Amino acid sequence: MIERTASTAPVDGRTLKDLRAANEVSREAFARLLDVPAATLDAWEDGASVPAAMAAHIAHVSLLVRHNSLSAWKHRVASASGMEILIGADLRIAAISRMALNTPFARELNIDIPASVFLGAHMHRVLPNLDCTLVVNHGAGLNDLIDIGFFAGEIRFVRIAAEINFGLYAYCGVFEYWPIETCDTGIVARQVSVLDLAKRTSLRQPGILVQGVEIARL
Amino acid sequence: MTGYATKENCLGYGLSSREEWIRRVLATHGAEGLCDREWRFIAVSAALPSSLNATAPFVGRRFADLPQFKHYAGAIAAIPFFDGSLRGMQYHSEAWIDGDLRAWDMDFWAVCTEAHEMLVHIVANRAPAQAKDTFSGFRVSDLRIISADGRVTAGWSDVALPR
Numbered sequence: 001m002i003e004r005t006a007s008t009a010p011v012d013g014r015t016l017k018d019l020r021a022a023n024e025v026s027r028e029a030f031a032r033l034l035d036v037p038a039a040t041l042d043a044w045e046d047g048a049s050v051p052a053a054m055a056a057h058i059a060h061v062s063l064l065v066r067h068n069s070l071s072a073w074k075h076r077v078a079s080a081s082g083m084e085i086l087i088g089a090d091l092r093i094a095a096i097s098r099m100a101l102n103t104p105f106a107r108e109l110n111i112d113i114p115a116s117v118f119l120g121a122h123m124h125r126v127l128p129n130l131d132c133t134l135v136v137n138h139g140a141g142l143n144d145l146i147d148i149g150f151f152a153g154e155i156r157f158v159r160i161a162a163e164i165n166f167g168l169y170a171y172c173g174v175f176e177y178w179p180i181e182t183c184d185t186g187i188v189a190r191q192v193s194v195l196d197l198a199k200r201t202s203l204r205q206p207g208i209l210v211q212g213v214e215i216a217r218l
Numbered sequence: 219m220t221g222y223a224t225k226e227n228c229l230g231y232g233l234s235s236r237e238e239w240i241r242r243v244l245a246t247h248g249a250e251g252l253c254d255r256e257w258r259f260i261a262v263s264a265a266l267p268s269s270l271n272a273t274a275p276f277v278g279r280r281f282a283d284l285p286q287f288k289h290y291a292g293a294i295a296a297i298p299f300f301d302g303s304l305r306g307m308q309y310h311s312e313a314w315i316d317g318d319l320r321a322w323d324m325d326f327w328a329v330c331t332e333a334h335e336m337l338v339h340i341v342a343n344r345a346p347a348q349a350k351d352t353f354s355g356f357r358v359s360d361l362r363i364i365s366a367d368g369r370v371t372a373g374w375s376d377v378a379l380p381r
Contacts (some may be wrong), residue, residue, distance in 0.1 A: 020331045060334055063302045066366035067330040072305065075368060081308060081323035082248070082343040099343070144288060157245060181234075194248045194265075216245070 011058045013044035019062055020045075024071040029184035070094070070182040073190070078115070082189045085192035086180075089151040091142055092121045094188060145176070145177065148215060151187045155179060156216040165203035172199040236260075236331050239339070245284075249342040252329075255300040257281040257338070269342050270322070271315050286356040288378045300336040303366055304328055312349050318370040321347040328366070355379055 011188040020030045031038040034057065044050050066072060074095040077086040086095040101113045118126060121141045148152070149155060164170060173195035181187050203209050234242070240261040243252045250270035252261040262276040272284075282291035298304055307326040312319060325341040349357065359376040 063330055063334065066302065067305065067328060072366075075364070076306065076327060079306070079308075079362075079364060079370075080341070081325050081345070082341060155243075159247065176246060176248070178242065192246070192248055194246075 009055060009059075010052060012054055013050055015048055016041070016050070016058070017045040019065060022071075023065045023069045025065055025069050025184045030061075030065070030173060033064065033183060034058065040195075064183045068181075068183040070185045070188065073180055073182060073188065077190060083195065085191040087123060087142075087145075087177075087189040087191060089187060090147070091145070092127065093118045093121050093123065095119070100193065120181050145189060150177065152177060153179070153181070153187055154218060156218055157214075158216070159214040160210060161212040162201075163201050163203055163209040165201060165206050165208070167206040168205060170201040172196050172201060231291070234331060235333065236335060236337065239331065239337060251276060251333060251340040251342075253281060253338040253340065255336060257294055262335075266340075266342060267323045269344065271313075271320065290379070297363075299326070299328055299338055302328070302330070302336060304363065305366045306362075306364040307367075308360075308362045308364075309358050310345060310348065311356065311358050312347055314352060314354075319349060320346045321345045321349075353378060 016030075019025075020027070025033075027038055027041060031041040034041060034054070072086045073086060077084045077095040077097055080097040081099065082097065083100040084095075084097040085093060085100050096115055096118050098115075101115060101118070145151065145158065148157065148158075157179070160175045160177075161173075162175060163172045175194055176192045176194065178190045178192065179187050180190050225336060227344050239252055243250045243261040243263050246263050247265060248263060249265040250263045251259055251266050251285045254260050258280045259276040259278065267273070267276060281286060282292070287294060297307065299307070305328055308348050310321065311324060312321045314320075321344070323345040325339075325343070327339040327341070329337040329339045331337065348359070356379045358379060359374060361373045361375075363371045365371075
């Protein structure tokens, strides 16, 4: 268990405000985590005294925000060594790792793609010519993540074994989608790519060749 | 209601229990591990040992019991990973194995469970090798320590560890 020695230290509203701002947690979400009305949080942040009895609870919420907020997960995925992408419930890219930006194939092509190209972009725009059916012979590409209840908390993970051909380059591997329940903005998807660089590609034009789909429900 | 401790549909990540985290690591095709606050492996994915070319079982062993790190148990234990102040730690490592130079980028991420237990999620990624010459032992470089407030401390020293 975590050290609790610091959890009884007095907390002032300014500290709460700074914590919330630094982790980009909304006022409503932060009040919900603290289990107080939003107006109470407003008063604390404006200078009203924070009850000493709240100190331990605030310490726990602070830990949660620093490690499980959407902001924390954005930072984690963006700085991951592997190929990782964080996808919001609207299927837009919230974070992308450097390795995902610069795959081994792109590096060979001497392409250095800025993250800003992808951040906020819809996955369908990023993969414009790729008609990926999440469920073989049925589905509407990554929209299926929504349709199967991924963002509703009904899925443990989705794994797609596929070959992806972007035209200039292609790769084979396993693409795993893991649900992350952030403490402030609900469920998002962490896509982790486990590439098999030794595997030969077979597609001759842009597209996704889905070789298998595994959907693990709760 | 505490806002986070009453979740009934704990998912694969974030607000999950220790058990959910173990299931998560065991299910992935990636090379991943999970350590408790004693730096003892409590779960290892199938791909991790083969990725690191390890033959001995990981689960139940401490990170510092790995041959490369056995002399650094004190230093590893001193890393403030379990008081919530660190978000992650990364380094690049290389070793000559059977005449081949193997390289990995290692990620260590702090995980907070719903019971407020701090664990370490380890992810090993095969990476391009940087060494230009042969060496003995095991080399660690490009250490980055990421604080929970987002600050990054980085060092590029090249440290050779005994095998």
